[in-house]
Amino acid sequence: MAAQSQSWRDLDLRAKAFISLVVAVGTGVLLDAAINPTSKNIAQFICYLLIAILAARLKVHLPGITGTMSVNFLFILLGVLELSLTETLILGSAAIVVQCFYRDRPSAIQVTFNLCASAFATAVAYDVYHLAVGAGWFRSHPLLLGLAASTYFLANTGSTATVISLTERKALNKIWVDCYFWSFPYYLVGAAFAGMLGWFNRAFGWETSLLVVPVIYLIYRSYRLYLGKLEDEKRHVEDMANLHLRTIEALALAIEAKDHTTHDHLQRVRVYAIEVAKELKISPSEMEALHAAALLHDIGKLAIPEHIISKPGRLTPEEFEKMKIHPVVGAEILERVRFPYPVVPIVRAHHEKWDGSGYPSGLKGTDIPIGARILSAVDFLDAMASDRQYRRALPMHEVLQRMAAESG
CATH class of the missing domain: 1.10.1760 (Arp2/3 complex 21 kDa subunit ARPC3)
Known part of the structure; x- marks a missing residue:
């Protein structure tokens, strides 16, 4: 040997x-x-x-x-x-x-x-x-x-x-x-x-x-x-992994076609999420799931009307209720892919909050999958630190203060 x-x-x-x-x-x-x-x-x-x-x-x-x-x-x-x-x-x-x-x-x-x-x-x-x-x-x-x-x-x-x-x-x-x-x-x-x-x-x-x-x-x-x-x-396992990777890339392209502001956001979220996951030493299966979910977590927006996705100002309460369905729709779409790692729970729960005030299920604390908690945090950070149609990017120190206030 x-x-x-x-x-x-x-x-x-x-x-x-x-x-x-x-x-x-x-x-x-x-x-x-x-x-x-x-x-x-x-x-x-x-x-x-x-x-x-x-x-x-x-x-x-x-x-x-x-x-x-x-x-x-x-x-x-x-x-x-x-x-x-x-x-x-x-x-x-x-x-x-x-x-x-x-x-x-x-x-x-x-x-x-x-x-x-x-x-x-x-x-x-x-x-x-x-x-x-x-x-x-x-x-x-x-x-x-x-x-x-x-x-x-x-x-x-x-x-x-x-x-x-x-x-x-x-x-x-x-x-x-x-x-x-x-x-x-x-x-x-x-x-x-x-x-x-x-x-x-x-x-x-x-x-x-x-x-x-x-x-x-x-x-x-x-x-x-x-x-x-x-x-x-x-x-065979490697071939299946490559197939899933190509599926992820194709679905990510579909998201970008719907929302042109999403591409850079998805790539930054993916990098941030993987680095945080490495620091937390999560399992290889959870790491693979987080990698896919970081690119696909907004796929449910394909079901959201174009005028809501592209609206330059803040959403009305009615429009926001329609926007809130995208985690559920995204999870239902990805269930059909049959990933060999738990992508769907992360996508479904990526807008949940530690105190239970999130959506769609109002999960609290550790009931939220660790991958969804990581994704939620880095998604929040990048959204606050980036320009949007209705506001300018916030300074990083203010973003971090808001994250601390929202944390458990």
């Missing part, structure tokens, strides 16, 4: 600290194995090593991050079962080196981290397995292999997901769940295969290990097919 390629200077302090810790621990494991080398069967080890080096070239790119995954774990599990710790570490390290440099030019940080993280995960899995065997914790051999596979999976993917989270500034749990957790069943399948191969080796000799070659390719192909399906689904 490979984390994003960055220079050491570009990394923040937390990323440097974590990488340094993993490198220190992994280096200690490798040095200990080098100082105390052991071998159970050199011919068997060489056979596994050659196959592992060939299989290391079979890697797949993970969706959404700059990382890869290979079938190296299968040889780690075979080593845990059949080889010494030193031999198992050499297997894993040789496969990592080949994987890093095949078709890629990784940085020294990447190679060092990947080697040390793999060594740490391998040593932990090896020690857990043999400690459990020696202590007699489980009588079931499949459970022991499942425990070793789970330990290796957690240690290896956990360290890699953590460094990707720190370098790419993405949520750790999201990276681990979305990009690695799906592969856990493959580790269990690998454990089952390693157990079966171990039984064949004891019954017929280690030469039956050559059976591993077609199985490795089958696992690799299943990886590729599954990730290909994920990429197709991701592409």
